Amino acid sequence: MVGVSDARMSPDGRGVLFARKVVNERNAYETSLWIADASGARAPRALTRGPRHSCGRWSPDGSMVAYVRADRDRAPAIEVVPARGGRARTVATMPHGTIRDLAWSPCGTRLAFAFRPLAEEWTPEAANKRTARGGSTPPRVIDDAWYRLDGDGYFDGARFALHVADVAGGRASAECVFDRDTLGSFSFDWAPDGSALVVATNMHPRASWEPWHATLVVVTPGRGGRHRVAELKGLPQGVKRLPSWSPDGMRIAYAGRRGRDDGYSTQDLELWCYDLRTRRAHSLTARSGICLMAATLSDTSDAAFEPQVRWFPDSGALFFRAGIRGSGIIASVPAGGGAVVQHTEPGAECSLGTFSADGSLLAVVRSTPTQVPEVHVADVEGRTFPLRRVTGLNDALLSELRLVEPEERILRASDGHPVHCWVLRPRGARRRRPAILEVHGGPHAQYGCTYFHEFQLLCAQGYEVWYSNPRGSKGYGAAHCGAIRGAWGTKDWTDVQAVLKAMRASSGVDRSRVGIMGGSYGGYMTNWAIAHDHGLRAAITDRCVSNLVSHAGNSDHPEVPDRYWRGAPFDRPEALWRASPIAHFKGVRTPTLVIHSEGDLRCNVEQGEQVFTALCTLGVPARFVRYPRESSHGMSRAGPPDLRIHRLREIVAWWARWMK
Secondary structure, X not given: OOEEEEEEEOOOOOXXXXXEEEEOOOOOXXXXXEEEEOOOOOOOEEOOOOOEEEEEEEOOOOOEEEEEEOOOOOOOEEEEEEOOOOOOEEEEEOOOEEEEEEEEOOOOOEEEEEEEEOXXXXXXXXXXXXXXXXXXXXXXXXXXXXXXXXXXXXXXXXXXXXXXXXXXXXXXXXXXXXXXXXXXXXXXXXXXXXXXXXXXXXXXXXXXXXXXXXEEXXXXXXXXXXXXXXXXXXXXXXXXXXXEEOXXXXXXXXXXXXXXXXXXXXXXXXXXXXXXXXXXXXXXXXXXXXXXXOOEOOOOOOOOOOOOEEEOOOOXXXXXXXXXXXXXXXXXXXXXXXXXXXXXXXXXXXXXXXXXXXXXXXXXXXXXXXXXXXXXXXXXXXXXXXXXXXXXXXXXXXXXXXXXXXXXXXXXXXXOOEEEEXXXXXXXXOOOEEEEEEEOOOOOOEOOOOOOHHHHHHHHOOOXXXXXXXXXXXXXXXXXXXXXXXXXXXXXXXXXXXXXXXXXHOOOEEEEEEEEEEEOHHHHHHHHHHHHOOOOOOEEEEOOOOOHHHHHHHOOOOXXXXXXXXXXXXXXXXXXXXXXXXXXXXXXXXXXXXXXXXXXXXXXXXXXXXXXXXXXHHOOOEEEEEXXXXXXXXXXXXXXXXXXXXXXXXXXXXXXXXXX
């Protein structure tokens, strides 16, 4: 399977730059940059060979491509290569650390990027010296609760800072122009004239606990390290991310909301526009019911929770990805306000790329339940944009597989609430068959119209696979999402019960062989289900939450008292404990497979340990599969390839043992 992501249309509209990800013979991912012909007439060609090249960005004139080189055990660097192919040139060599986000200045002379250094004691050289002299692994000395992030690892007190490199300079170096973001999680964009950058940042000392202090600042790089930072006035209080300067220089768009919630919230993340003349900001999507963070989950690509926003080249409209009822839609709204227009059809997941310079073409990565993500080009005309596929990197694989189209259904919960779900039915099945309910993580995300390998695999094994978006999911409005705020195991469980009831009533399902599985919050709901429904044949709980009291203190995102949950683990823990599945485990008798990664920083492995220990104590058949520290919370979609295969085999074996 070939991964395709980060599609970027060339300024002249002739090619699409994208990242190509494969697994090599040494069980490692290799990422290189490729260019697809925008007409689809010629096969894609490799621009770089990897093995770890990312953030490919066209120069403003389309003659060069800049990218991040992050080869293992080497310090990262920014390189540029001619778009027609040729030898790459290093623009900036950084110390050991991490580079993320890369942007050309509109004049094509500079590159801006975020860089976070690695502490000296954690560099490969330091590790080699310790090994040579028999030294111990050094301790981590931590002064701030923000010192780790799942999938990113431990960074202790180090923070990302904004750097600028001179493309034409003789020295491969860069200068830091902004390092005042408390958490290092800022985002940025260049002014159209290339003189400054706008940065979405939170510089408050307690940014983790007070995200509403986020603001926009304009950073003007100066000579000799004298860089000016000016905060924009008139902005509403609330989170702000992904600023984007309009091509005409008159406005700045950003994703945000009013209030005290952080970026991950039951409330919609809206598209805002700030007028630099009037110094006023207004939401363009407040009345649409659309959330810019309604991610569609899959196991063939990383979870895309970050908003995707692009200005149309004439500055008259803003385009964005909207997660709506299980689909990922490309939509737009006039910059001055107006109705949201949807430009792609539902039934697919579309990731927003960039426009050609004249705005006639748009790059898109598109997938469906039976199509692995591939690069597409949209003709920007009319209301609904025609799409044509310009890569077919997975065609050979898909020609060997028999995939199943899902059937879409709307169920009614016991209180009348509609529940959107999908069913994969095995081909050629004549007898009543076992069925599995998959519950998505988040919970504030969605399942939907994208390729999910695990679903197809289980269907091919002879199981009906059901999946749904119960209350708490994104994509159905803030009321649907917010129904379980601080109250997991209530309305969401009502909706899950409706799906289980429909499964048992289905004419093709053996009601005595119904199981449930899920990861993260889906693992939470699996735990909740086996504690409250003793008719389930078997279960699989993956990277789960089982005890919200302990989880609140050992996750990479600390729980803020009285924001999402009432109380706190150290003060009034009653609400957290009532909503904890482990508090209701007396009487559980469902055979359960527990899967967890020791490197999971989102849901600590102790959450799975509590489930396994309780099951063993109760005498319930159980199996615990623990993956090593090299894996993370996202192991099923981004972990070591051999471990991902091992996990799928364990899942298949568990269902065969209890459901066949």
